[in-house]
Ligand code: SAM
């Protein structure tokens with residue numbers, strides 16, 4: 001089977017799959033509190049998700065990340081991890097991982113580690129319990145902390161993802177750097193992206209450019225450039241004082257599209273070739289039309305053949321509407 005090469009010569013080796021659009025949190029920058037979720041009938045079964053992921057692995061995907069919504073709230077999600085881990089055993093897949101809000105890690109960390117998951121991303125925007133509650137609306141801080149402990153105990157490497165939010169957690173940057181250093185977690189800061197309607201909140205008010213954050217950090221910490229890459233868009237630096245790594249994902253102020261190696265599939269089987277563009281391909285129809293994978297393979301090839309060069313997110317007051325209408329919880333971030 002030929003590998004997937006897009007029109008700009010980029011090999012597609014990384015697939016992110018949103019296994020559910022549902023979530024047990026309601027983060028202010030991600031969803032409105034009264035978020036409407038997809039009808040269950042539209043959502044791919046775990047067996048269909050396995051078939052879809054396996055098709056991509058056969059086509060050269062080496063890294064697979066399950067995300068959401070909150071992947072660990074999908075019922076019986078461990079059976080999908082278990083099935084997909086066969087591709088780690090054969091060596092066809094190099095990494096199986098997930099992005100989670102951490103709420104269910106206490107339950108699942110050990111099993112994930114047993115199935116071959118080595119590193120996980122945990123999204124955490126504050127380690128101040130009150131602030132955490134204000135950002136996530138429904139999140140339980142103690143549960144996430146216990147989940148992180150469980151992940152450490154299971155031997156999982158943890159990277160904390162923090163969305164920088166102006167006037168919300170920008171005073172906590174140093175605390176987070178120190179805490180991650182002490183815990184042995186990597187830390188990546190992310191700029192808020194204009195994705196999906198979020199009710200009354202305003203992203204212009206939330207946006208905190210990482211160029212500013214980085215300048216602020218360098219007042220307190222010695223940051224050394226390092227070569228470390230995880231196959232994603234983050235650029236990393238080493239904090240001399242803690243020995244920890246800090247990454248920066250700057251979709252708004254820095255264009256990282258040239259080296260894009262990834263595509264995303266939603267829980268309804270829609271393939272998005274770019275996080276910041278609306279063009280998509282339906283993989284659910286070919287998946288359901290036939291028990292063999294010819295139609296599915298052809299639909300994937302056709303879609304990769306029109307992967308766009310990049311995105312152009314803008315947050316400004318005049319537009320004041322999301323650059324793309326779908327939520328991050330649909331495409332999975
Ligand atoms: N629920 C899981 C979690 O929070 O880790 C996985 C899905 S969540 C959509 C994935 C990541 O997207 C999280 O790190 C979250 O902070 C980030 N995210 C959500 N909406 C965003 C937005 N509008 N801009 C930037 N990051 C966003």
Ligand code: SF4
Nearest residue numbers: 023025027030069101
């Ligand atoms: Fe849920 Fe993750 Fe979105 Fe927060 S960022 S509401 S945890 S999907």
